[in-house]
Amino acid sequence: MNWHEYVNATGKVPAWPYEINYGREHVIKTDVLIIGGGVAGIRAAISAKQHGATVAVADRGAAKYSGAGGAGVDHWHGAVLNPCSKITPRQYSDVAMYCDDGYCNGSMRYIVGKEGWDTLLELEKWGMQIRDVKDEFVGSIFRDDETKLMFAYDVDNKHCLRVWGNNIKRVAFAEAKRLGVDIYDRICIFSLLTEGGVQGARVCGALGVHDRTGEFYIFRCKAAVVATGGGSRIGGLAPELNAASAMGDLNLTGIGHTIGWKAGAQLVMMEQAGTYGGGFGYTPYSMGNSDNTYQGAPTVDYNGKPIAFATRYGKLLDDYRDVFRTSNPDTFVLGHGIGVSFLKPGSANDYEATHLDPKIGEKVRSGEFKMPLYNDFTDLSDLDRRAIYNLMLAHEGKCRVPIFETWNEAGFDPARDLLQCVITTPDTLYARPGWVGINAGPNNWFSPGSGGYLTDWRLQSTIPGLFVAGGRPIFGGGCHGESHTTGRYSGRQAAAFARANDFAEANPEQIKKEKDAAYTPVNNKGDIGWKELNYAIARVMADYCGHVKTEEVLNLGLKRLADMRESEGERTFVNNPHELARMVEDYSFFDLGQCYIEAAKARKASSNILRFTRIDYPEVDPEEWHKLIPLSLKDGEVVAGSLDCWFYKKGPYSEDLESNYVKYAELD
Numbered sequence: 161m162n163w164h165e166y167v168n169a170t171g172k173v174p175a176w177p178y179e180i181n182y183g184r185e186h187v188i189k190t191d192v193l194i195i196g197g198g199v200a201g202i203r204a205a206i207s208a209k210q211h212g213a214t215v216a217v218a219d220r221g222a223a224k225y226s227g228a229g230g231a232g233v234d235h236w237h238g239a240v241l242n243p244c245s246k247i248t249p250r251q252y253s254d255v256a257m258y259c260d261d262g263y264c265n266g267s268m269r270y271i272v273g274k275e276g277w278d279t280l281l282e283l284e285k286w287g288m289q290i291r292d293v294k295d296e297f298v299g300s301i302f303r304d305d306e307t308k309l310m311f312a313y314d315v316d317n318k319h320c321l322r323v324w325g326n327n328i329k330r331v332a333f334a335e336a337k338r339l340g341v342d343i344y345d346r347i348c349i350f351s352l353l354t355e356g357g358v359q360g361a362r363v364c365g366a367l368g369v370h371d372r373t374g375e376f377y378i379f380r381c382k383a384a385v386v387a388t389g390g391g392s393r394i395g396g397l398a399p400e401l402n403a404a405s406a407m408g409d410l411n412l413t414g415i416g417h418t419i420g421w422k423a424g425a426q427l428v429m430m431e432q433a434g435t436y437g438g439g440f441g442y443t444p445y446s447m448g449n450s451d452n453t454y455q456g457a458p459t460v461d462y463n464g465k466p467i468a469f470a471t472r473y474g475k476l477l478d479d480y481r482d483v484f485r486t487s488n489p490d491t492f493v494l495g496h497g498i499g500v501s502f503l504k505p506g507s508a509n510d511y512e513a514t515h516l517d518p519k520i521g522e523k524v525r526s527g528e529f530k531m532p533l534y535n536d537f538t539d540l541s542d543l544d545r546r547a548i549y550n551l552m553l554a555h556e557g558k559c560r561v562p563i564f565e566t567w568n569e570a571g572f573d574p575a576r577d578l579l580q581c582v583i584t585t586p587d588t589l590y591a592r593p594g595w596v597g598i599n600a601g602p603n604n605w606f607s608p609g610s611g612g613y614l615t616d617w618r619l620q621s622t623i624p625g626l627f628v629a630g631g632r633p634i635f636g637g638g639c640h641g642e643s644h645t646t647g648r649y650s651g652r653q654a655a656a657f658a659r660a661n662d663f664a665e666a667n668p669e670q671i672k673k674e675k676d677a678a679y680t681p682v683n684n685k686g687d688i689g690w691k692e693l694n695y696a697i698a699r700v701m702a703d704y705c706g707h708v709k710t711e712e713v714l715n716l717g718l719k720r721l722a723d724m725r726e727s728e729g730e731r732t733f734v735n736n737p738h739e740l741a742r743m744v745e746d747y748s749f750f751d752l753g754q755c756y757i758e759a760a761k762a763r764k765a766s767s768n769i770l771r772f773t774r775i776d777y778p779e780v781d782p783e784e785w786h787k788l789i790p791l792s793l794k795d796g797e798v799v800a801g802s803l804d805c806w807f808y809k810k811g812p813y814s815e816d817l818e819s820n821y822v823k824y825a826e827l828d
């Protein structure tokens with residue numbers, strides 16, 4: 161019986177099905193606490209456990225499936241040490257840094273290059289398919305016959321793999337359980353504990369609320385890993401449509417950044433703007449597309465006229481194999497959707513995947529081609545069609561059930577049917593017309609970019625004992641495979657830290673203060689619900705930290721957030737523990753919003769690479785502002801620093817990335 165049937169049959173909404181005990185305390189002591197049980201967090205937990213620590217994971221959802229990567233993956237990036245690869249870890253790191261002109265994480269990319277393949281081999285051991293073991297793709301241009309590995313994007317350089325990853329999270333979760341990791345599902349962590357409650361001091365725990373019982377969790381630890389993924393809800397909310405445009409999900413709120421910000425960690429690149437508007441797109445991959453999972457899908461216009469693929473330099477391609485090669489024979493395809501913006505002029509042409517004819521926009525405007533466009537899989541050989549539809553789409557995140565199985569049940573047959581692409585501005589048709597259906601969003605839109613914790617060669621934040629892993633909390637963070645890999649690395653580091661350090665003392669006053677604040681809406685009986693508050697904060701962020709940034713506008717934004725926290729923030733109500741956890745997330749947006757706006761204030765120049773425009777500082781990427789700006793709170797005051805983008809290979813580190821890795825990687 162679904163919700164509507166129940167309400168129709170009984171005339172009432174169902175009662176809350178769990179026992180509620182608002183504020184009842186649980187204290188959990190563990191060597192290593194993992195905050196966020198997504199792919200990075202679960203992998204960090206496995207790794208910390210393998211290295212001798214006791215480990216607890218606190219996850220906002222159900223860790224078996226939760227997170228952006230919980231429902232599968234089709235591309236595994238960064239496996240640069242696989243036996244077929246022609247790329248080295250050094251190239252992988254250097255090229256990522258080059259393509260973002262330094263606004264990327266060079267040490268993290270090197271670590272991924274070193275360990276990405278080993279991380280995947282472990283998954284294979286636990287039960288995920290990474291090779292064409294059933295010989296379904298013999299003869300495919302993507303296949304290496306000796307290893308049976310299948311490659312994506314770049315069939316010459318072979319470091320990004322096609323994988324059968326729909327069960328990836330389940331196999332990692334099973335391994336964590338087998339090793340005896342303690343997993344606490346449905347906990348919304350909203351605060352870090354530092355030694356003595358001092359900002360910037362050693363981490364010693366975290367606080368959370370349970371979203372079914374309303375109970376209060378105090379985690380005490382020797383070391384912690386933040387692995388809470390990304391989050392777009394601060395920029396937009398549309399849960400009635402399709403859950404925050406489904407590239408994220410409603411549980412991904414950027415709270416991992418917020419807890420670090422409040423605890424005094426240094427964050428960088430928080431001023432960078434992102435490209436996805438939360439909430440208003442199509443479900444990713446539910447529309448035709450020639451990019452990413454659908455890379456190589458032939459596209460035709462309304463009249464069935466084929467649109468050619470082209471190199472990044474605009475040369476139209478007639479050999480299908482060339483679609484999966486670089487546009488410049490001296491380079492390699494770095495990857496796609498890996499958190500690299502490719503905004504340094506020329507870098508996208510040299511290191512990004514091919515796309516459709518770049519003139520398609522013009523040709524649509526002139527009437528030569530007509531919208532809508534369609535993917536025409538019938539034009540492919542059976543082998544190539546299966547590589548896209550039955551391998552990539554069927555295993556891609558969030559696609560297997562809602563898209564692949566639903567379409568199949570509805571009778572969609574790629575050997576016969578066309579798949580319509582998004583109807584959108586012609587100028588974007590050539591590249592990504594349909595991951596989520598929209599990219600930049602309305603003119604005045606706030607969308608977080610790749611900002612996150614400043615990390616060192618241990619992937620440790622500036623808070624001792626606090627390590628970082630995964631797609632977003634690490635600044636310049638990447639994709640699925642990279643998240644597993646950084647999780648594996650950070651978990652190992654956290655275990656080493658816990659071996660060398662005992663528990664530090666938390667501050668009971670901090671715990672009481674944070675607890676009282678979190679339970680405000682339970683006692684308030686106010687008139688503002690969590691959705692209303694979320695919409696209002698997103699509106700403030702769009703207005704005051706959107707595309708129109710000036711010192712005055714940004715200052716007003718800070719004031720609006722502070723005022724709203726003191727007025728509407730005190731008038732909140734919740735009906736159950738689920739709404740309490742959502743409201744706690746909303747409260748975190750006041751702090752996160754402050755961090756984003758302070759970061760925008762700190763950069764007094766515009767930047768193409770960071771997609772950052774200051775109307776009052778129009779000069780674009782001037783040399784003196786070509787740097788990272790570490791931002792933190794110290795005794796409640798904002799402190800802005802200055803850091804060379806290439807700090808990870810300058811003193812005290814070595815220019816030789818391998819020697820840094822060997823020195824800090826905690827290799828057994």
Ligand SMILES: Cc1cc2nc3c(=O)[nH]c(=O)nc-3n(C[C@H](O)[C@H](O)[C@H](O)COP(=O)(O)OP(=O)(O)OC[C@H]3O[C@@H](n4cnc5c(N)ncnc54)[C@H](O)[C@@H]3O)c2cc1C
Pocket residue numbers: 195196197198199200201218219220221222223226227228229230232233234235236237347348349350387388389390406407408411412413415416444497556557558629630631632638639640641642643644
């Ligand atoms: C549809 C889709 C397809 C994708 N396809 C690919 C692909 O093919 N290849 C690729 O490389 N990448 C892909 N990605 C990106 C990839 O999934 C992410 O980069 C990856 O999942 C990031 O891992 P993570 O562990 O950092 O974050 P997530 O997997 O998002 O996990 C974050 C975890 O943190 C938890 N959490 C959040 N807040 C709290 C809190 N307050 N308290 C406790 N826990 C919290 C969440 O419940 C979640 O479990 C795709 C993403 C999507 C959405």
